[in-house]
Amino acid sequence: MTDDLDRDGLPRLPAVAVNGTVVESLPGLARVAAVAAVNTTGWGLRATARNWRRVGRAATNRAEAAELIREVGAVVNAVGDIARQVADGVPVGTVLLRAGESLGGAPERPRAEAVGEVISTRQTSLRERGHELLERSRDVWATDNRHPAFDRILDELAPDEARILVMLLKDGPQPSVDIRTGGPIGMVSSQLIAPGLNMVGARAGLRYLDQVPSYLNNLFRLGLVWFSREPLREHMEYQVLEAQPDVLKALHSVKFTKVVRRSIHLTPFGEEFVKDALVDERTAASTDLPEHETPPDLDVD
Structure with a gap:
C-alpha cells in the first residue's frame, strides 16, 4: 500500500513530461501540478492568483495546495514554472502569488463594487455630455448646424x-x-x-x-x-x-x-x-x- 504513496503522502503519479522535462523526481505536489498541466482545461491562473484566501490556505495546507495547483493546470507553461519553483523549496503560496503578478494579476475587487463604479462613470459621462450639449445650444457664435x-x-x-x-x-x-x-x-x-x-x-x-x-x-x-x-x-x-x-x-x-x-x-x-x-x-x-x-x-x- 505504501508503494502507492510518495514521501509527501500523496498518490504516486507516473512520470510526466512538461516542456520536454521529465518531472518524476520532483516532490509529489509538483508532480500533481505537472499532471494537471496535461489533463486540466478551462481554469485561468490569473483568476486563481486573485483568490487570496485559498492561496493563504495553500501555504500551510498541502491538500489545499494540491487542489489549487490542479485547478491552475490549464496554463502549461506556468505550471511547469510552478513545479520547478516548488521543487526548489519555494513555498507554494509565494509561487502562486508570483505567477499571478507575472500575468498582471491583482487582488480582485468585489463584483458589485466594480459594476457600481462602471455605472457611476457612465452616468457621469452622460451628464457631462448633456451639459456640453446644452452649453453649445447657448453658444450664439456656433456655426456648425449639421445634424450629428x-x-x-x-x-x-x-x-x-x-x-x-x-x-x-x-x-x-x-x-x-x-x-x-x-x-x-x-x-x-x-x-x-x-x-x-x-x-x-x-x-x-x-x-x-x-x-x-x-x-x-x-x-x-x-x-x-x-x-x-x-x-x-x-x-x-x-x-x-x-x-x-x-x-x-x-x-x-x-x-x-x-x-x-x-x-x-x-x-x-x-x-x-x-x-x-x-x-x-x-x-x-x-x-x-x-x-x-x-x-x-x-x-x-
Whole structure:
C-alpha cells in the first residue's frame, strides 16, 4: 500500500513530461501540478492568483495546495514554472502569488463594487455630455448646424442607397403599387399579392436591382424616406409603372386582382441629409427641386 504513496503522502503519479522535462523526481505536489498541466482545461491562473484566501490556505495546507495547483493546470507553461519553483523549496503560496503578478494579476475587487463604479462613470459621462450639449445650444457664435447623426448615417448607407436618395431629391416622390386580390371575394377579404412594386431601381440607375426592397427598408429605418398610402397627383406615372413586367406578372398571378396606388417620399430629415451630404451646394440651394409630402405624426397601416 505504501508503494502507492510518495514521501509527501500523496498518490504516486507516473512520470510526466512538461516542456520536454521529465518531472518524476520532483516532490509529489509538483508532480500533481505537472499532471494537471496535461489533463486540466478551462481554469485561468490569473483568476486563481486573485483568490487570496485559498492561496493563504495553500501555504500551510498541502491538500489545499494540491487542489489549487490542479485547478491552475490549464496554463502549461506556468505550471511547469510552478513545479520547478516548488521543487526548489519555494513555498507554494509565494509561487502562486508570483505567477499571478507575472500575468498582471491583482487582488480582485468585489463584483458589485466594480459594476457600481462602471455605472457611476457612465452616468457621469452622460451628464457631462448633456451639459456640453446644452452649453453649445447657448453658444450664439456656433456655426456648425449639421445634424450629428449625418456622419453615422453615411457609414450605414450602401452606394446604391445614396443614388436612391439623390434621385428622390432631384426627381421627386416615386410611385409604387400594391397588387391585391380583387373581384367579388376581394371586396370582402382582399389579400396582398405583391407589395410596394416600383421603378426606383431603374430610375436611380442602381447596380443591384434585386436589392431595392432592402435598400428602401434601410432608408426607412434611418428616417430618410417614408411610404405614403396616398397616390401621386400625376397619374401618368402609374400607367408607366403598371406596364412593367413584375407588375404584370403579379396582376396575372390570380384570376381577379386590383391595383392599390401608393407613393415613396423623402422625409424632411432625409431632404436635409441629402442636401448636406450627397449633392453640391448649387443643387442643394436650387428652388426648382420637387416637393415631398410631410409624413403624418402616426402612419397606421
